[in-house]
Amino acid sequence: MIELVYFLEEQNGTPAYQVIQFNPGEPWQIVDGDEIIGRIQKQEGLWSLNALSNVPEGLLTGIAKLIEQQAFNRLPSKIKEHWATYVQEVIAQNDALYLIVCKDNIDFDRFKKLFWGYIGELIKDPWEIRFRVYNSDMSDDFEVVVN
Template identity: 50%
Template sequence: MIELIYFSKAGNSKKAYQLIQPRRGEPWQIVDGDELIGELQQMQGLWKLRCQGDIPEGMCKDLAMLIESQQFNQLPEEIKTHWPGKVLEVIVINDAEYLVICQPKTDLERFVKVFAAYVPHLLKDEWAILFKIYDAEMSEDFEVTVQRGKA
């Protein structure tokens, strides 16, 4: 599950909304207090809003921008770009956990050492992130927990 907080500045008042994505790929739930007021989902590059309550004008665009700016949307591609010959796929479980699947014939132990030393420099989030690193056959794995700037 991923949770974000959106602060609305409608008029002179400020209000906080929760954005909750129970599982990757599912719509984002827009919650006001304890009331579900809508769902937001990206389909074919466009954001679709289903309202179940009052949502201020322009909020859909702001919510989409907030979601798109989060590191869990960019980090998988950054990792694959940094290690193109070693990383086959990066899968986001949530904003604090990722699966990294290596290319065939990658020396996994060696890669894990290099990955653990460098990946903290790619992180923007403040919290610890768990990377579960697998070989291409998913038969061998390592877990690495890192935090921004802390190798």
Template identity: 40%
Template structure:
């Protein structure tokens, strides 16, 4: 499940806090305000559309869609396959905290485990830990990595220092 908070300012400067929930990657996004379901929306063939509920204005639907599209959980699969494209076949989002990674055939799976475990944290942008369950090409072997985002802080000399 993925849960997001979307802040919107009304004409009178009142701020509304919407809750956006997606229970699984196959499900539409549900939009709630104060616990009341307003409607749902989904992206199909690259286009966002509302699938149920009170009609959202076209501009509000575009704002919601842009907000979802900008979230890091949407970009992380591409970042992983870009970084290790010769090793990773597919990345599947289970939630914003959990991903399945399927490797290509004819790679050194144990070597990849060491590399992936050491460097995947550098690709995380959100503030929470993420679990990666990584499988070899035929699902006969796997490993799990609980990755925490890398936090960088400038020290007194101006050089970045990595904190865990």
């Protein structure tokens, strides 16, 4: 689960909304207090809002921008680009856990050394992140925690 807080600054009193995604790929729930007021999701590059009640103007744009700015959106592509020869897929389970599946027919031990030595450099804002890395058939793995 990923939980963000969005502050709508254009409103008096600066209301805060929780923005929650329970599983990767699912729509984000927009919560005001204890009520779900809508869901947003990105499909084919465009954000859409399914409002369950009236929502303030600019809410979709602001929340979409907040989500896009998060590291869990950028880090998987950075990892895949940096290690394109080795990495098949990167899945953000949440902002502190990433699953990495390597390509077939690579030197997994070599990649392990490369990954351990450089992953900290790809993270601009350090926080505790756990990377679980698997070979292509999931028969071997290692874990790296970056603080």
